[in-house]
Amino acid sequence: MVLGTFLHNNYNQKATKVAGAYSSKLKEKLQYVNVNLYDNLEIFLLYTRGFNGALSGNLAFQESTESYSPFYDVDFFEYCLSIPIKYRVDHKIYFKWIKSKYPEAAKYYYEKLHGKINTPLFITKNRWFIIRCINKFLKIIGLNGLYGTFTKNAMNPFDYWYENNKELQKFINSQYNDNIELLDFDKDVKEACIYLFNNGIMTEKFQVLTLLSVTKLLF
Structure with missing residues (x-):
């Protein structure tokens, strides 16, 4: 995303509270999000979807090893962000870079x-x-449909796996049922999680399971 962008237009704009969210079902709960802390939508998405979202997966293995990327270099990072969005949107310059410097990767x-x-x-x-x-x-x-999380053609076909793998479905449901009572200390949060798990797709169910796992681990 650094040499590309999270944006879908050739211009930047002011961030909104639900920009980049995996779910908007509980958007009324986001009053505490202060979008004014970020200069624009791109910076907001880098922090919320990038650093605090995608890169949080690294925490699972950092006890044993470390990840690294050329984009971790601060100078290179800042240089990439200085390139006008119109050249970065839709991975334009990134794809040109791959085709020029690593054409074998373009075959995938x-x-x-x-x-x-x-x-x-x-x-x-x-x-x-x-x-x-x-x-x-x-x-x-x-x-x-042909594509989407309910089909096996998605990058992360979570809903397809849930519907077709009964052991996985049983495990996910048991994790929810066995731990939802951990939220008894906050009625509003518990009700929101029950609603999201029962009415959401798998990425939304995972948000509930993540909260339950953190609550169980830390509290």
């Missing part, structure tokens, strides 16, 4: 594009448009 299937990054852009855009139309039609008639 890129899930977000549903193709390779060296595929002509007009082909990629037309293919994605067709896929979206088919997906929407399938959902209208009550099917899961």
